Amino acid sequence: MDIYQFSLFKFDSTTLTLTQNGHVIELRPKSKLLLKVLLENSSQIVDKNQLLASVWSESVVGENVIYDAIKELRQALGDSPRHSLFIQTLPKKGYQWIYPYDTYQPETIINRVTMNKLKRHLIKIFAFAGIFIIGLMMVSYWLKVEPxxxxxxxxxxxxxxxxxxxxxxxxxxxxxxxxxxxxxxxxxxxxxxxxxxxxxxxxxxxxxxxxxxxxxxxxxxxxxxxxxxxxxxxxxxxxxxxxxxxxxxxxxxxxxxxxxxxxxxxxxxxxxxxxxxxxxxxxxxxxxxxxxxxxxxxxxxxxxxxxxxxxxxxxxxxxxxxxxxHHPAAMQDDFMVRIFAEGNEALLSRQHYLAKHYFEIVLQHHPEFLEAKFKLAKTEVELGDLNRAKNLLEAIIDSQNNTAERLRVDELLAAHSANLLGKIHYYQGHYDKSDSLFNYAQAIFEKHKNDKWLAWTYILKSRIAGFNRNPMLAIQHLNTALSLYQKIEHLRGQGWTLQFLAERSFEINQLEQAKLYLEHSLAVRNRAGNQLGVAATLVKMGAYSAIDDKQKALKLYLQALEIYQLVGDKNAEKVGLSVLANFWIREKNETKAAHFVDKLFENAKALQNEKVTLDAQNVKINFLLMKNQVSEAKALLKEMISTSDRLGYLALNKIFVKRLESVERLTKADSE
Missing domain, CATH: 3.40.50.10610 (ABC-type transport auxiliary lipoprotein component)
Incomplete structure (x- = not known):
C-alpha cells in the first residue's frame, strides 16, 4: 500500500488517514474508501457503478451516497465542482482525480512513525499533568471570587x-x-x-x-x-x-x-x-x-x-x-447611540458619504469619543481623504498614549489605528513611518496575545520589506503570518497570505512555487466559502497563466467577474472589470476594451469614490495610448496628478508624474 502526497495533503491508503500539514482531517469511512479508489485509478474516469461496487459492495444503496461522499471530500480538500482542483466531475461519465501526486511506501517512514507514537504518549502525560495543575489553580481561584x-x-x-x-x-x-x-x-x-x-x-x-x-x-x-x-x-x-x-x-x-x-x-x-x-x-x-x-x-x-x-x-x-x-457620556445619550449605529450600517453597506455624516454628528456632541474617530477615519480612507484620516488616527494614538489608566479596548484601538495610519503613510511614500507604526501595533498585539491581528500586522510589514527590495524578508513575514493564521484556524487569513506569498515568489522568478501557493489559496478559500477570495485568487492565476496561455487567462478572469457580480460587491467588481479591460487592451481589441472601460467608469460612478475613479482613469490611460490618443492621455494624467495630490495619495501621485514624463518623452521622440 502507498502513501499519496499532493499539495499540502497526505493520504495513507493502508490506514485510510488524510492529513494536512500533519493535522488529521476527519472523514466518514466510505468517503475515505472513495478517495482511495479515485487515487488508485487516477489515470482513468471512475464511473458510478464502479464506485458503488468498490465502496458500497456490502449494501444496496442509491447514487446519492456517492454525491454525499464526493461533497464531503471536496469540503475537506477545499475543492469546488466549479473550479475543480482535485476531483473533476465528468457529466454522465463519472469522476476523476486530476491533481498530480507523489507516492512512497510506509516502510520508509517507520522510524518517524515510532517517534510520533512516543511523542503522543509524552503529550498525553504532560496534558494530564497540566490539566490537573490547572484544575487546582481554577478551584483555588473560584473560591476567592465573589458572586x-x-x-x-x-x-x-x-x-x-x-x-x-x-x-x-x-x-x-x-x-x-x-x-x-x-x-x-x-x-x-x-x-x-x-x-x-x-x-x-x-x-x-x-x-x-x-x-x-x-x-x-x-x-x-x-x-x-x-x-x-x-x-x-x-x-x-x-x-x-x-x-x-x-x-x-x-x-x-x-x-x-x-x-x-x-x-x-x-x-x-x-x-x-x-x-x-x-x-x-x-x-x-x-x-x-x-x-x-x-x-x-x-x-x-x-x-x-x-x-x-x-x-x-x-x-x-x-x-x-x-x-x-468605554465612553459613558455617549452611552447616556440614546440618540447618539442610534446615530453611531446608523453610521456603522452605512459604512458596512459602503454608503460612505452617509456614514461620514453620521460619525461627524456623533463627534460634534462627543469630540473625545475615540471609536467614532476611528470609524470616521476608516470612512475618510474609503472616500480618499487620506490627510483628514491621518489627523484623526494620530489624535487617537496620542490620546491613548497620554492616558494614565489604559483600558484594554483603548490600547487595542490604538494598535488598529496605528496599522491604518501606517497604511496611509505607505500610500504616501513614507515607508519608515509605516514601519515604525506597524512595529508599535505589533508590540500591542503580542502583549495581548491577539494572533489574528498580529498576523495582519506581519502582512503589512511584508509590504514595507517588498518596497525595500527585500523579498526574502517579506516572505519571512508572510510565513509568520501564515503560521499564526493556521494556529487559530483562520481560513480567510490563510487564503490572503498564500496569495501574497505567491506574489512574492513570482517577484523572485519562482513561477511554479507561485502557482502552488495559488492552488492552495484557492483550496483554502473554497473550504472557507470565501467567494470574494476565490475570485481574487482566480484573477491572480489568470495573470500568471497569461504568460503562456491567454485563453486560460481570459477564462479565469471571466469566472472571477461572474463571482464578483453574483456576490454583488461593487468595490470588488472593479477588480474583475479592470483585468478584463487591460486584457483586451493588450490584445488591441478596441471594441471589447472600450466595453470594459465604460463598465469600469459606471462602477466608479456608482461607488462615488474618487480613489476608485483614479483606478478607472489609470486603465483608461492604457486604452488611450493603445489608440495613439497621446494628447488625451496627457490631459487625463495631469488631472489624475492633481486629484491624487489633493487626496493625499502621494505614492500614487509620483507614479502618475513618472507616467506623464514617459508619455511626454514618447511624444518628443515621435516628433523628432
Missing amino acids: VKASKNLTGLTNDNLLSEIADSSGSGNATSNQSMANNSNRKPMIAILPFVNQTSHIDASWITLGLMDILENNVAYQDSFITYPSKGILSLLSQQSIKPNTLLDEFQLEKLAQTTSADYVVSVTVSGESNDYGAHASIYIAKDKLSVSRQIEDSSLGNLINKLNFQLTDRFIHGALTFE
Missing part, C-alpha cells in the same frame, strides 16, 4: 431595546452550564455562532452555510469584547448529535448547545430567497433567560443582504452599545 449580582430579566425583550439589554447583561455567564465561570464577573461573554441555514436557490452553496458563519465569527472576534466559540468545535458538537450543518435548531437544542459550550449567546441565521429577492432571519438565543430575540432583514442583492446581516449582528445586535461603555 456577581443577578442581572435584570430580559423577558419581553424587543428588537428596539435589544442593543442596550445585551450590553447591560454582557458581564453575566451561563448559570445552567458552568456556575463557576458565571461567577467570574471579569469573564468576557461567550458567543457561539451556528452554521447558516441555507434555504436559497443556491442550495448547494457551502459558502452560505459555512462561509458566512466564518465571516460573522471573524467580525465578532474583531471587536475583542467577546469570546467566540471556535466554529470547528461547533461543527464537531453538531456532528456528535447527528445534526447536519444546514439544520435549524429548536429551543431545546439551543439550550443544550449553550450548556455544552458555556455560551452566553447562540447566534443562528436562516438565509432564504432567490434572484432579486433575498431574506435573512437572524436570531440570538440568550442562555441565562432561555429566550430568543430575532430580526428579519431583506434585500434584492445577496451581497447587500450579507453586508446588512453582518452589521445587524456585529455592530447593532452585539457590539454597538458595548463600544459606548
Whole structure:
C-alpha cells in the first residue's frame, strides 16, 4: 500500500488517514474508501457503478451516497465542482482525480512513525499533568471570587431595546452550564455562532452555510469584547448529535448547545430567497433567560443582504452599545447611540458619504469619543481623504498614549489605528513611518496575545520589506503570518497570505512555487466559502497563466467577474472589470476594451469614490495610448496628478508624474 502526497495533503491508503500539514482531517469511512479508489485509478474516469461496487459492495444503496461522499471530500480538500482542483466531475461519465501526486511506501517512514507514537504518549502525560495543575489553580481561584449580582430579566425583550439589554447583561455567564465561570464577573461573554441555514436557490452553496458563519465569527472576534466559540468545535458538537450543518435548531437544542459550550449567546441565521429577492432571519438565543430575540432583514442583492446581516449582528445586535461603555457620556445619550449605529450600517453597506455624516454628528456632541474617530477615519480612507484620516488616527494614538489608566479596548484601538495610519503613510511614500507604526501595533498585539491581528500586522510589514527590495524578508513575514493564521484556524487569513506569498515568489522568478501557493489559496478559500477570495485568487492565476496561455487567462478572469457580480460587491467588481479591460487592451481589441472601460467608469460612478475613479482613469490611460490618443492621455494624467495630490495619495501621485514624463518623452521622440 502507498502513501499519496499532493499539495499540502497526505493520504495513507493502508490506514485510510488524510492529513494536512500533519493535522488529521476527519472523514466518514466510505468517503475515505472513495478517495482511495479515485487515487488508485487516477489515470482513468471512475464511473458510478464502479464506485458503488468498490465502496458500497456490502449494501444496496442509491447514487446519492456517492454525491454525499464526493461533497464531503471536496469540503475537506477545499475543492469546488466549479473550479475543480482535485476531483473533476465528468457529466454522465463519472469522476476523476486530476491533481498530480507523489507516492512512497510506509516502510520508509517507520522510524518517524515510532517517534510520533512516543511523542503522543509524552503529550498525553504532560496534558494530564497540566490539566490537573490547572484544575487546582481554577478551584483555588473560584473560591476567592465573589458572586456577581443577578442581572435584570430580559423577558419581553424587543428588537428596539435589544442593543442596550445585551450590553447591560454582557458581564453575566451561563448559570445552567458552568456556575463557576458565571461567577467570574471579569469573564468576557461567550458567543457561539451556528452554521447558516441555507434555504436559497443556491442550495448547494457551502459558502452560505459555512462561509458566512466564518465571516460573522471573524467580525465578532474583531471587536475583542467577546469570546467566540471556535466554529470547528461547533461543527464537531453538531456532528456528535447527528445534526447536519444546514439544520435549524429548536429551543431545546439551543439550550443544550449553550450548556455544552458555556455560551452566553447562540447566534443562528436562516438565509432564504432567490434572484432579486433575498431574506435573512437572524436570531440570538440568550442562555441565562432561555429566550430568543430575532430580526428579519431583506434585500434584492445577496451581497447587500450579507453586508446588512453582518452589521445587524456585529455592530447593532452585539457590539454597538458595548463600544459606548468605554465612553459613558455617549452611552447616556440614546440618540447618539442610534446615530453611531446608523453610521456603522452605512459604512458596512459602503454608503460612505452617509456614514461620514453620521460619525461627524456623533463627534460634534462627543469630540473625545475615540471609536467614532476611528470609524470616521476608516470612512475618510474609503472616500480618499487620506490627510483628514491621518489627523484623526494620530489624535487617537496620542490620546491613548497620554492616558494614565489604559483600558484594554483603548490600547487595542490604538494598535488598529496605528496599522491604518501606517497604511496611509505607505500610500504616501513614507515607508519608515509605516514601519515604525506597524512595529508599535505589533508590540500591542503580542502583549495581548491577539494572533489574528498580529498576523495582519506581519502582512503589512511584508509590504514595507517588498518596497525595500527585500523579498526574502517579506516572505519571512508572510510565513509568520501564515503560521499564526493556521494556529487559530483562520481560513480567510490563510487564503490572503498564500496569495501574497505567491506574489512574492513570482517577484523572485519562482513561477511554479507561485502557482502552488495559488492552488492552495484557492483550496483554502473554497473550504472557507470565501467567494470574494476565490475570485481574487482566480484573477491572480489568470495573470500568471497569461504568460503562456491567454485563453486560460481570459477564462479565469471571466469566472472571477461572474463571482464578483453574483456576490454583488461593487468595490470588488472593479477588480474583475479592470483585468478584463487591460486584457483586451493588450490584445488591441478596441471594441471589447472600450466595453470594459465604460463598465469600469459606471462602477466608479456608482461607488462615488474618487480613489476608485483614479483606478478607472489609470486603465483608461492604457486604452488611450493603445489608440495613439497621446494628447488625451496627457490631459487625463495631469488631472489624475492633481486629484491624487489633493487626496493625499502621494505614492500614487509620483507614479502618475513618472507616467506623464514617459508619455511626454514618447511624444518628443515621435516628433523628432
